[in-house]
Amino acid sequence: MTLEQLIAQARTALETAIATRQREQDALMALRSDENLTEEAVQQQVAARDAADVEVTRRQTALDQLEAEQAREEELAQLQARTVPAATRAPAYDQVARVGAEERTYRPDQDRRGRQFERDVAAAFLGDYEARDRLARHMAEERTLRGDQLERAAGTGAFSGLVVPQYLTDLYAPAAAARRPFADACRHHDLPAQGMTVNISRITTSSSTAIQASENTGVANQDVDDTLLSIPVQTIAGQQTLSRQAIERGAGVEPIVLDDLFRRYATTLDSTLLNQATTGLAASATTITYTSGTPKVTEAYPQVVAGLAGVESAMLDQASGENIVVMHSRRWYWLQNGLSSTWPLISQPGIAAQMGGTNLGASYGSGVRGVLPNGTPVIVDNNIVTNLGASTNQDEIYVADRNECHLWEDPSAPMYIRAEQPAVASLGVLMVVYGYAAYTHSRYAHAQKITGTGLVAPAFTGV
Missing domain, CATH: 3.30.2400.10 (Major capsid protein gp5)
Structure with a gap:
């Protein structure tokens, strides 16, 4: 889950906490207007309102921390872009000459039907991080060997098995x-x-x-x-x-x-x-x-x-x-x-x-x-x-x-x-x-x- 997704969840949780606190405050005001109210009932409702206040504070603190972390990450990224001269930056993976050859992630001689690749595509869709890493390495290998073909000759539509659709399950619409x-x-x-x-x-x-x-x-x-x-x-x-x-x-x-x-x-x-x-x-x-x-x-x-x-x-x-x-x-x-x-x-x-x-x-x-x-x-x-x-x-x-x-x-x-x-x-x-x-x-x-x-x-x- 990305930092942006965590911040979105924190904002939703804060909004829910604020709505809950408002309901408790409304209930307290309604209770106080009751001629038959007891001090015990008022104290119980005050306690419920105060507990909702604490929850709002906790959610706000969590959101502030995430937003501060995001701001720091953006600040560091901007600082790195300013301080690292273009001439000294490390070349990209597919732009450097290498001696020898690394073993491919998916080898046709070991898996002729590509079953391991298919399993990784399915597992990556379900959230398996190791499967996502193997697919990422495979794409890096493809760009190294056939980068000009990938970039010049085909778009994502040519790789329906590699460009895996993402389902934002945390944003489902009830x-x-x-x-x-x-x-x-x-x-x-x-x-x-x-x-x-x-x-x-x-x-x-x-x-x-x-x-x-x-x-x-x-x-x-x-x-x-x-x-x-x-x-x-x-x-x-x-x-x-x-x-x-x-x-x-x-x-x-x-x-x-x-x-x-x-x-x-x-x-x-x-x-x-x-x-x-x-x-x-x-x-x-x-x-x-x-x-x-x-x-x-x-x-x-x-x-x-x-x-x-x-x-x-x-x-x-x-x-x-x-x-x-x-x-x-x-x-x-x-x-x-x-x-x-x-x-x-x-x-x-x-x-x-x-x-x-x-x-x-x-x-x-x-x-x-x-x-x-x-x-x-x-x-x-x-x-x-x-x-x-x-x-x-x-x-x-x-x-x-x-x-x-x-x-x-x-x-x-x-x-x-x-x-x-x-x-x-x-x-x-x-x-x-x-x-x-x-x-x-x-x-x-x-x-x-x-x-x-x-x-x-x-x-x-x-x-």
């Missing part, structure tokens, strides 16, 4: 995935170790109070009653069978396939929370219809505020105030495209009156993308479907109290099984990724969704 932006914004709990159902008691008939009619008369009386909310524990899983040849003779095949399975797991979990029939956020939310033949940003924003009002009306004193708006990326960019000369009548903390919200500049899936003019954070999630409505081109905007979007996950999820015995007769290796999760948005029926013809595929016209 299949894109929507992953889990909304799931990461939900209120997380550890899944209990046993059982396939999570039960929550909901007080559905409350006690009562009233003005006493007169002294020594009966006061209001209403028996409290609850209803059990049963939440199923669901299993998300996927599998892939790889040949042992692919694993043992390939370059990074197994971790690449595992990474893809993990990405599909995250996407399925998030899509389930949003789109599952009956219990998903889309199914459990109360509908606010936004109808418009020519949708405008200035029309859509009031619908979101109406959704926030609906959330608080449903939650009453149980509202945490940590509301979130969840939308597709196309809707988020449509909101950004809107231009207006009008400003909010009531300003919000941290947002200037002349701004229609704030874009935090975060990348997809790394937490809050921005803040609306009333201070509500926005989660962008491309698991939101875009084929709704009569013309199958509408998406929806969801408004919810983050603390009432509950998600239970096993702390170890997703789990990984690597089984060799089931497919041993065919030299196969079975890989299975799975995990358990439970969720509910209905402990209090509170979520709102904006839907209708005003949310057709956006036209970016500045209005």
Whole structure:
């Protein structure tokens, strides 16, 4: 691996560490706004944020060292070019006369069919440095004996067996995935170790109070009653069978396939929370219809505020105030495209009156993308479907109290099984990724969704 490749890897690792640190900081800020927070929880999150800071520093130091090493190498190369006179430089290998003959690397009298050469070509492709050295010596020998022919008569196309293609396996392009932006914004709990159902008691008939009619008369009386909310524990899983040849003779095949399975797991979990029939956020939310033949940003924003009002009306004193708006990326960019000369009548903390919200500049899936003019954070999630409505081109905007979007996950999820015995007769290796999760948005029926013809595929016209 070259120094440039190591530097590229170090930069990627640093970017990942910075994104992780930002997530921990966002989580800390969200925790501090929780009225029910404990000092222990805050200290734990501070420790997680500080650990992420340490990782950023470590990655930055590693990158600085590599870049310093690269700069030194370039400096020495320039210095050598200046200090060594052309007249005294050693002649090239193929420009010096030699007495006698060195034994060729590949000798026709010992290997008439060139099998050793073919094996070296294959081994060099798989990273065998000794094979690469032998091929390099062979090319040097060819240039010495037939250099004028190689340089004047033929290009690389004439040596398809010698000019070996290189595969940049460290730059492989994984299949894109929507992953889990909304799931990461939900209120997380550890899944209990046993059982396939999570039960929550909901007080559905409350006690009562009233003005006493007169002294020594009966006061209001209403028996409290609850209803059990049963939440199923669901299993998300996927599998892939790889040949042992692919694993043992390939370059990074197994971790690449595992990474893809993990990405599909995250996407399925998030899509389930949003789109599952009956219990998903889309199914459990109360509908606010936004109808418009020519949708405008200035029309859509009031619908979101109406959704926030609906959330608080449903939650009453149980509202945490940590509301979130969840939308597709196309809707988020449509909101950004809107231009207006009008400003909010009531300003919000941290947002200037002349701004229609704030874009935090975060990348997809790394937490809050921005803040609306009333201070509500926005989660962008491309698991939101875009084929709704009569013309199958509408998406929806969801408004919810983050603390009432509950998600239970096993702390170890997703789990990984690597089984060799089931497919041993065919030299196969079975890989299975799975995990358990439970969720509910209905402990209090509170979520709102904006839907209708005003949310057709956006036209970016500045209005």
